[in-house]
Amino acid sequence: MASGVGQQGDAKAQPAPEMTRREAMLQLLRLGGVAAGAVGAGIWLSERSQRPIAGMAKEARRDHRVAIDAQWPKITVVQNGEPQALVRQALENLGGMARFISKQDVVVLKPNIAWDRTPEQAANTNPDLVAEVVRQCWQAGAKRVIVTDVSCNEPQRCFHRSGIEAAARAAGAEVILPDPERFREIDMGGVVLKSWPVFTPFLEADKIINLPIAKHHILTGATLGMKNWYGILGGQRNQLHQQIHQSLADLASFMLPTLTLLDCYRVLIRNGPTGGNLEDVDLKKTLVAGTDPVAIDAYVAKAYWNLDPEQLPYLAMSEARGLGTSDYASLKVKVSQLGS
């Protein structure tokens, strides 16, 4: 203990001064403080020690639907027009964007921006279509309009070469690329989809508009509206194919969009969902939109791939969960023809 005195020893040999009682007390106090702190921290840390288990994710069903109004159809088909005109006519048929977007809403648009492809290759949603929806949201008084997707290919390339980044920015939207750090673990409450990382912009929206594109897909025959919800997920989503119909129904009952506009302007009829060859693309100049996502998928599957609802089990599953009807004929589909 007394050896501490030597600290003050100078180069010149002087008799070591005696330590005063005051100094000794202070030294004891310091020592006691450090000891008490160490013991306290040790106890606190050992109390905290728990076997790490995955924390329960927050359950958050996302219902962005607006009230049903019998005055307006649940599904509309607009044919033979350019993307911008298709969007305008479809929204007019459905009662106008103001029916869906309230003032000060944060609106997230979810186009398909999955692949490093150009618009002509029809693997991603048409950029002009996205831009027009952005403008319509602004006109309806939205506070923020966000365009985002979780791409499959390298996101910067996908957003760039799809033309969506430039078109959406030009229309005044915020374009958010999928930052790997902005995912939150969510309990999706599905039959097969339990806890999954979801990209946060999709969790913070007031309204969500689904902007998928219709494409060929070997596993289900076609990839349509509900398949677009793959793009809200992070994590190991390559597992979803193992039970694709159940996964699609789970996604569709987790994410209930305000509106769906299924892009059929250019349709990839073979070698989807990536395509690449212009010979695989048919110019259909059509948009199918509405508030019944089941009916929209059923309609387009029949129209372009001659698939009946029985061939797409996820439609029946979604129907059973009350998400819509695959019997689109019962809905009085409002069809508009635009002159060219």
Add this chain to the structure above:
Amino acid sequence: MTGSRLPKWRRTSQIIFLLLFLVLLIFTSLRGVPGATSDIHLVAPVRLFFEWDPLVAVGNALASHALYRGLVWSLIILLPTLFLGRFFCGWICPMGTLQHFVGNMPSESKHGRQRIESNRYKRWQTIKYVVLIAGLVAAAFGSMAIGWLDPFSLLVRSIGLAILPAFNFAARAVLASLEQSRVGAIRGAGEGIHNFLGLFLLDFRQAHFAQGLVLGILFIAILFASLHVTRLWCRSICPLGALLGAVSRWSVLGLHKDREKCNNCNRCLINCQGGDDPIGGAAWRKAECLMCMNCVGSCPEHALTFRFFRKEKEVASPDLGRRRTITGLAAGAVVVPLMRANTGLGKSRNERLLRPPGALDETEFLARCIRCGECMKVCPNNALHPTIEEAGLEGLWSPTLVPRIGYCEPSCVLCSEVCPTGAIWQITPKEKGWVVGVDAAHNQPVRLGTAFYDRGRCLPWAMATECIVCEEWCPVSPKAIYVEEAQVVDSGGNTKTLKQPRVDPNRCVGCGACEYACPLQDRPAITVTSIGESRSPSSQILLSRS
């Protein structure tokens, strides 16, 4: 008077070129891409620096008997060196600047007399000429292994593949802790800084590189050495410095020593960078001097000045001697034949050596690749990595595609754009031919290899489970993966119909997207091997392609 101002100019020049280098290196990535939906090109990749690197030019000229693209511009450095000496090392080279900076830090082994002693000329400074001779002879034998030691190559490789990714990690870790704060203001500040840094500094996603740790430690060790001996690496190893030193023998600018004034105080050595004997009583060593001009200001007697066309005793050529010259020649002449007589290059090629799209056939490739790692730095999918043994010892640190980490993006040709030497020859997305638009029938795509299924691991083949993610991701059209419906029985005895995938080697380009997307994360059920790569006529499967 004017002499003492020169170090200031030199410092400014060093800082400008170091910053320029770092900016170019950081922007050698997919970031802030201009233009609309067209192809993606880089504005100013860091390869511009290699186009000032006469060592790369001379080596490549010897190895490939040609000068690729902009390499002829390195004459811009070589010609003034003929007049001015090694000003490049002292005024421009960012590798030199970093060592200069570290060398100026206070260090226990550099006090007073010790410091003066450490800056005296040493015989080991001639090692770099031996390295240069060996490297150039090796180049003449067709191997650009000198790229291991080229200063720009070293810098791009070390900073691009180790230091910047580590910086990214650190910055993201700090920012993440801010962004997860419960206090809104801190969170907002964190997000603001993140977005701001994301514009020009942080990568879009964290990059990881094989051997990043090794490359980082080597680089730090080289800088650390400067704490003990100023610019140890420049003085003893750097083959570019050696080349410039050899060329500077004809230069007309030199150190004038006023022997009347000199009182042999040796203060000129205190800040000497090159170790070139500016002292009185010894001849100035032209090939060692880096033209840093520090000695001029250090001399209390104003006895030192740099002058044009002076007539003075000097050591103009490297102090090499016949024995060391022969050592260098012999080392270069022996090493490549020894490596080539080993298995590896022609025989027993590594199945997982997947060269980037546009890469030349292996012998041509090794005659050009300087292992700078620029292709790896720029790859937006983090797919390219330095090899350790896949390309043999000779191919150490040359690029290979690791599909498990990242696949080759179908319409991306950035690696071929940035390659300074044409080891990866510049191609267009159209020449790559994976996303062809029209006229698929006449398309001859670049192929990196061929994909093969492991049917013991593939879900539809082995586990009666639907999957087909590989087919979904396959980027070519018509797809190289096709499926066949099959009846399988699961463990419960139920018969199921599902789709089993197969590869058509005619269509497969070896991009690795299937391997990347396969849900079997640890060992994918589909892997790409190099057989069928279009660069190699001897590595083919099919008799003919339809």
